[in-house]
Amino acid sequence: MNREDMLARLVAQAEDEGCDLVTLRAVVEEASDLGAVRVLARMGLADDSAHNDLAELRQLLGAWRDAKASAWKAAVGWVVRAVLALLLFAIAVRFGSGNLVR
Known part of the structure; x- marks a missing residue:
């Protein structure tokens, strides 16, 4: 199960059962993780060498x-x-x- 599916299931659970604090926190966490992955991908930093690239840029x-x-x-x-x-x-x-x- 990927992050998008997990987020969709959590949102569906929140709609069905109502939104308790645990579900809300899980939705926010999954949404923020998915957003961070998308931003890194758009910036071209989603590959394995991104850490080395950032270290070189810092130097x-x-x-x-x-x-x-x-x-x-x-x-x-x-x-x-x-x-x-x-x-x-x-x-x-x-x-x-x-x-x-x-």
Whole structure:
């Protein structure tokens, strides 16, 4: 018996006997399991290699996040160095060392 048949039987049981809490929980559980299976199938993750695919995607996403963080740190470092160099140049010009630059 597959999940669709199980869900159909539970719904029929709920209609015949009335819906007690146990039957309602069973209907909800089977419906959610069936929905999850359909979603995974639509996304192409219903095969045996889906776990490996997701693990690779997580590794790729982690590497992307690390690279992005490193790029931001490098960019901030370069900006800070440029600001400090300009500040040092302005101080040198202010104290009369501008002739050495020319």
